[in-house]
Amino acid sequence: MSSISKTKQILLVDDDEAGNMLTRIMLEEEMKAPFELLTFTSAKEALGFLESVPSDLPDLILLDINMPGMSGFDFLEACHAQGLIPGEGPRVVLITSSLSPRMQEQAAAYPSVWAVEEKPMTLEAMSAFLGRYMA
Known part of the structure; x- marks a missing residue:
């Protein structure tokens, strides 16, 4: 029996x-990452x-914390309340330009949050966390 593997x-x-364009360039052109980026x-x-x-949830969510309207934490709260990010669901990497201990404590309250990274993300940082994610 053959199996069709879904693109991550x-x-x-x-x-x-x-920043989104830079992330796309890093993933697609620099790293040749085997992902579909939404x-x-x-x-x-x-x-x-x-x-x-x-x-059909994504495998990984890169989520900015500080956004107008609905923040990254508001997004996580809504996702968890609706069961959109179950325990075995997508891993979430929070990205922020202003990392603080309070923010890290807040992030730790969500089991789906796998890491908190500072923006702008470097090629090395992205390669490292994707390497951990792919392992």
């Missing part, structure tokens, strides 16, 4: 369009996407 998906949720500039739009595909 990364959901990038960040209101910084220039990008949203609003947490609310990303939440709507996840609600529309609850049985």
